Amino acid sequence: MMTKNIIISKIKEVKTLAILPHVSIDGDALGSSIALAYAVKELGIEPVIYIEEEIPSSYGFLPGIEFTKVYQGEKENYDLVLALDTGDTGRLGKRIDIFNAASYTINIDHHMTNTEFADLNYVQTSSSATGEIIYQFIKMMGIPLTKEISTCIYVAIATDTGGFRYSNTTSITHQIISDLINNGVDVAEVSQLLFETVSLSKTKLTGMAVQTLEILENGKVAFITVTESMIKDADAKEEDCDGIVNIGRNIKGVEVAVLVREKENESYKINLRSKKYVDVSIIANKLGGGGHKNAAGCTIEGNMEDIKQILLKEIREVL
Numbered sequence: 001m002m003t004k005n006i007i008i009s010k011i012k013e014v015k016t017l018a019i020l021p022h023v024s025i026d027g028d029a030l031g032s033s034i035a036l037a038y039a040v041k042e043l044g045i046e047p048v049i050y051i052e053e054e055i056p057s058s059y060g061f062l063p064g065i066e067f068t069k070v071y072q073g074e075k076e077n078y079d080l081v082l083a084l085d086t087g088d089t090g091r092l093g094k095r096i097d098i099f100n101a102a103s104y105t106i107n108i109d110h111h112m113t114n115t116e117f118a119d120l121n122y123v124q125t126s127s128s129a130t131g132e133i134i135y136q137f138i139k140m141m142g143i144p145l146t147k148e149i150s151t152c153i154y155v156a157i158a159t160d161t162g163g164f165r166y167s168n169t170t171s172i173t174h175q176i177i178s179d180l181i182n183n184g185v186d187v188a189e190v191s192q193l194l195f196e197t198v199s200l201s202k203t204k205l206t207g208m209a210v211q212t213l214e215i216l217e218n219g220k221v222a223f224i225t226v227t228e229s230m231i232k233d234a235d236a237k238e239e240d241c242d243g244i245v246n247i248g249r250n251i252k253g254v255e256v257a258v259l260v261r262e263k264e265n266e267s268y269k270i271n272l273r274s275k276k277y278v279d280v281s282i283i284a285n286k287l288g289g290g291g292h293k294n295a296a297g298c299t300i301e302g303n304m305e306d307i308k309q310i311l312l313k314e315i316r317e318v319l
């Protein structure tokens with residue numbers, strides 16, 4: 001409670017403020033950031049949301065995109081910088097410069113692996129999404145839930161809970177969602193845009209990725225690979241890889257699913273998902289990444305075969 005009040009008074013006393021969601025932005029990072037930006041604007045501050053890369057087109061329908069700006073190496077000294085949904089400073093990418101140059105920094109997050117890297121840290125791991133925490137802040141600030149704010153928070157929570165299906169979904173989650181719907185969220189429209197709209201290139205890429213599926217460890221582990229050439233052949237974008245790992249996880253009997261995404265220079269982005277008992281954040285942490293129990297990730301360098309062996313060894317230990 002204390003920390004929350006200090007954060008709100010900090011926000012109220014500054015003149016310039018920037019918000020930093022994590023790299024490879026997702027619905028929670030973006031929705032939370034825009035909702036907070038709307039709230040801060042109500043206080044008479046003009047906030048900027050610095051993002052690392054262009055917003056994936058699947059989130060293009062969100063209101064308030066005008067608050068966002070792709071970081072181009074600007075040297076700015078903000079009175080206050082808030083990192084949202086960001087477990088560690090590595091997830092700030094190049095925008096670490098904005099963070100380091102700030103007079104004061106705040107970190108608001110729900111990741112168990114959060115390293116508490118700011119001047120003030122508010123990490124609530126019981127929240128399904130950073131969106132839940134931002135909702136609480138906005139209520140405490142006494143700022144009305146507009147349709148825009150409600151929609152952004154709804155998207156944040158709906159994405160991080162997999163459409164209210166993951167184990168992080170609580171009764172509090174649903175209480176918050178109830179309030180958001182009362183304040184104008186069009187559930188059918190948002191759900192259609194968020195969960196039932198897919199680009200042709202992603203469909204093609206998914207088909208190619210499924211061809212690489214390997215089932216190991218008596219059916220408990222699924223590996224899927226996406227290479228650079230597959231991305232080119234499907235005319236796909238980075239964001240089109242999102243969710244492909246779930247194809248492996250959804251297979252009956254699979255506990256751990258891995259997506260190995262080949263990047264340039266023998267670097268691989270690894271997505272890990274588990275269905276029930278395995279804590280994949282332990283594996284990701286060991287390999288220099290982070291995340292949650294059922295969803296985590298890391299980046300590894302080396303060649304594809306070695307990387308698969310390293311991952312398999314770590315998975316065997318927790319399986």
Ligand SMILES: [Mn+2]
Pocket residue numbers: 028029085110128129130160
């Ligand atoms: Mn999140």
